[in-house]
Amino acid sequence: MLFEREAERISGALGDRALRVEHVGSTSVPGLAAKPVIDIVLVVADSADEDAMLAFRDWLRAHDHDRDLYLNAKRELAAREWRHVQNYADAKSEAVQKINARAQQA
Secondary structure, X not given: OHHHHHHHHHHHHHHHHEEEEEEEOHHHOOOOOOXXXXXXXXXXXXXXXXXXXXXXXXXXXXXXXXXXXXXXXXXXXXXXXXXXXXXXXXXXHHHHHHHHHHHHHO
8 A cells, every 4th residue: 555655656756757667575474474665676767867856846846836736736636536556647647747848848
C-alpha cells in the first residue's frame, strides 16, 4: 500500500520519463521481516538530466497559476475510483506535460 502511493507520486511527477518504478527490498516480500522503509528502483532514460526532474518542482514553487492547475487536476482525479494506481498517474499526465512544457521553455 505504501509503495503504491509512492509509485503514484513518482509516476505523476515524472510521467513518461519514469520507465519503471519497482518495489524492492525486504518490504516487497510479504511475510519477510523488514524495517519500515520502502525501497524503490526508479529507471529513467537519462538519470544525468537531474535539472529536468527538478524543473517541474521549481516551476510549481514559483508559478501559483500552474501550481493551482496541477492541484485542481489532482483533486478532480483523486475523487474518482481507479482500478489501478497507474491509471490515476496517467490521467494526470496531460496537466504535467503542459506545465513541464512551460517550465522547459523558461
